[in-house]
Amino acid sequence: MDKPTLAVTIGDVAGIGPEITAKALLGHDDLRRECVPVAVGDVGVLRRAVAAVGGDPQAVRPVEDPRAATNEPGTIEVVQVGDPMPQVPLGKLSAVAGDGSYRFVVAACDLAKAGGVDGIVTAPLNKAAMHAAGHAWPGHTELLAHEFGVENFSLVLSAGDLYLFHLTTHLSLRNAIAAVTPERTAAVLRLAGAFTRTLGRPDAEVALAGLNPHAGENRIFGDEDADVLEPAVAAVRAQGVNAVGPLPADALIPAAVQGRYQMVVVCYHDQGHAPFKAVYGDNGVNITVGLPVVRVSVDHGTAFDIAGRGVAREASLVLSCRRAAALAPGWDLVWRTARESEAQLAGS
Secondary structure, three states: OOOOEEEEEOOOOOOOHHHHHHHHHHHOHHHHHOOEEEEEEOHHHHHHHHHHOOOOHHHEEEOOOHHHOOOOOOOEEEEEOOOOOOOOOOOOOOHHHHHHHHHHHHHHHHHHHOOOOOEEEEOOOOHHHHHHOOOOOOOHHHHHHHHHOOOOOEEEEEEOOEEEEEOOOOOOHHHHHHHOOHHHHHHHHHHHHHHHHHOOOOOOOEEEEOOOHHHHOOOOOOOHHHHHHHHHHHHHHHOOOOEEEEEOHHHHHHHHHOOOOOEEEEOOHHHHHHHHHHHHHHHOEEEEEOEOOEEEEEOOOOOHHHOOOOOOOOHHHHHHHHHHHHHHHHHHHHHHHHHHHHHHHHHO
């Protein structure tokens, strides 16, 4: 693969997605040495966004086939999804915008399944707007997994050489605890092990965070670490994954930030998201591991409060494109391992 072609979905059009797409694709022509970024969304929306950030709306050019994109500097080539969207108020919850953000993601998945793109990069959508439009998905990650028909996947936050895999994501804490099973834990540990090999680090440790305070501290603070997590670590170690843990999360995550561990698996959403966003801010991305193509997203939301003001920062979207371009050529190994894990789960 020379330059991967990336489908860049523009997100919820009432938020900052179109604006940061315009800034990223017009203001960072050096990206084109690494990939061919093609927007997936609405031509009119992107032209308005380009005008709002001081660019020439005619720089936005429709293209039917991403593989035919010219990748010309100073342009945004976009696949139009459906009929032109009506103009929606910026900064306000809109079912129309929620429906659009859903359709953009589905269109990007269809392009990937047809071989039209090598990876997907997503600007933020708004879950409430998507639900208002009748698409009741917890977020991008679950929608993407559904579209590709996969069950074994993980949301992974990444900054630099650090990768935080999640056993569970958009669940209540009560339901997340119930969902942390030996099978799910082993499956994600195997995904992380495959990912280390993709990055050329086959011996890297995969560190699992404990579910309870102090990783249960010899069952004083709960039995889950001993009865659920420890057997999963033992099982994948026997399969060749260099897994360690469970380790107390309040010690593990600071050690990972300081460089001691590069691959970390956390048990639930805020165990990973809260410290990651506190430390890395715009310098992080969200990767979905377990899909047949690489998908990378910004690690922030639609920011309705600043939509249309021209102040939204595109740094995370630019970083997402770079990370997707770097990962795309070796992605097949992670996908094959994900399918093997699914087969093992089905037979257990």
